[in-house]
Amino acid sequence: MIPLKDENPTRRPALLTYGLIILNLAIYFYVAQSPVMDAAIVRRYALIPADIAAGRHLGTLLSSLFLHASLLHVGGNMLFLWIFGNNVEDRLGELKYILLYLVAGVAGSLLQVAADPSSQVPTLGASGAISGVLAAYVLFYPRARVLTFIVPFFLVRLSAMVFIGYWIALQALNAYLSLGVPEGGGGVAFFAHVGGFVSGLILAWLLKELSGLVTGASSGIGQAYAERLARERYDLVVVARWRERLEELARRLEQETGSSVEVMAADLTDRTALAAVAARLRARPVDLLVNSAGFGGYMPFVRLPEERARELIDLHVLASTLLARAALPAMVERGRGSIVNVASLLAFAGSLPADPMPARAVYAGAKAYLVAFSETLAGEVRESGVRIQVCCPGIVKTEFHDRLGVDPSRLGPRMEPADVVAASLRALEAGEVICIPGLSEPAAVLAFQEQSRRLLQLGNVPELAPRYRQRPE
Incomplete structure (x- = not known):
């Protein structure tokens, strides 16, 4: 299921959400212009679970949130942030919104590390942070309608509870199936999604x-x-x-x-x-x-x-x-x-x-x-x-x-x-x-x-x- 838009107007422009989208896209296109630069940036700023488990390179818990592996990766994340982020920013205000975004991102990364602490596979992307935004959205607007494209050719209007509930259930299932399997997520950090969602739900409840x-x-x-x-x-x-x-x-x-x-x-x-x-x-x-x-x-x-x-x-x-x-x-x-x-x-x-x-x-x-x-x-x-x-x-x-x-x-x-x-x-x-x-x-x-x-x-x-x-x- 691919969200296309939500039917949930805001009271003011979501400037911080727009800024995060621009920043993530700018970093991606800057890094992607050279394969050599791409590899160097990933080595330095992506998160390596084994390093975090050993207490090394802790700054990558934050820096990895702004790196993406492909145009599809960054495009999908920014689409979700564009649709759901503006309402959460409108509800929480800029300061609490960015706090939720960053804390959910870090919490998601930590759960990914806990799931496979010996992994040397780089973890990167804003998925954990955006999962936290989705959790806040469904808490605040469970009945808001989301225009959804169901592959291959269905367009339906689903409530946020149904759309996001299905999405997080799928992430949790895939996270469970990947346990104990080397690179079991197929390159997707499912535990980061789950960790970001759960921490986002808790933080949104506390900050609302x-x-x-x-x-x-x-x-x-x-x-x-x-x-x-x-x-x-x-x-x-x-x-x-x-x-x-x-x-x-x-x-x-x-x-x-x-x-x-x-x-x-x-x-x-x-x-x-x-x-x-x-x-x-x-x-x-x-x-x-x-x-x-x-x-x-x-x-x-x-x-x-x-x-x-x-x-x-x-x-x-x-x-x-x-x-x-x-x-x-x-x-x-x-x-x-x-x-x-x-x-x-x-x-x-x-x-x-x-x-x-x-x-x-x-x-x-x-x-x-x-x-x-x-x-x-x-x-x-x-x-x-x-x-x-x-x-x-x-x-x-x-x-x-x-x-x-x-x-x-x-x-x-x-x-x-x-x-x-x-x-x-x-x-x-x-x-x-x-x-x-x-x-x-x-x-x-x-x-x-x-x-x-x-x-x-x-x-x-x-x-x-x-x-x-x-x-x-």
Whole structure:
């Protein structure tokens, strides 16, 4: 399989990748102009496994990465670097990118030495370094599409996971088959490919820069998201009305985790404040948006003040929708990113009696909107690499009910916010669209979704249902 291009735009020109390609080609054509010079350069700068094993000529661990044996060798390596390197550079930045490139190259060479430490056959080429770039690419963009030529005449679009997964499996198989066979790789340093890939995968995970924006981060579930994401090395933007709480949270998380935490004090029921947060998402895209801001409106609908009803809808429905709208285009363009909308089990409780359930018409309706919105949006972006989730916890140990004047002793056992977040992030990794943290039987969610589809199929007919054809007696 030969990659021809990927469908994964970058935000900026990949100048370092272009520079590496030019440098490798320039060195190859300079060395190749004379057979005598070629032999001399190889003797001096190529890597000899036996020398490295004996502690000699250690500089060749680096110099050998910039030498190539043939036009096909350098051409193939530079094609892979051209297609996959620009996105990895765009994601990591120049400094971390070149660090990954060189470390993967050296690690690949060391594994090749370990596989055959007595070999006198020169090892050269950027394959180990580029294998590390491929590992980073598949980690960052597993669903990005790669236009692939399958010899002799097939053109297909494969996901990066499939293309690179097949490629590294082939390298590992050939490396295994070459064990114990003199020059068993047939001139190809398969162990360098494997070593470069594994080291690149580890280093990319350590170097990756993740960013997230969490609303409602001053307390409760939103604060628990911020705390968990900071521990997982996310740089954060935390949004809530209370600046003092946010600043205290930011100081603590920066000290405890080293993550950067940007504070945005904003009342998301205010259209100007909401527009400012949306503008921040468009200007500097994030990898994860968590819409967790919320408040309750438990009272009979006929007594709910109009302004309170408007605020409930503005915060739960409008703010979640417009922030997702601001964040999503960049995620789709990059082929990665996640949006979590925090709803409630009350989203499914509209038909339950008001006693002992709280009066909740607008609140439950807003949360039900988040369920329908998230499910539908997840279907729209299914092939883009972007994940959408709606998290629907039950009663959680937060300030939420305290602010409503509800006696905590009436609520029974309550889940910890950190457990809600743990469930949500694990569900996100598993691709679950509806996450109910306390639900032990995931089949119940599937049954709910199947019943929804069944209602759509059964009800979408041109004839009136028999029971509606005449007035009831």
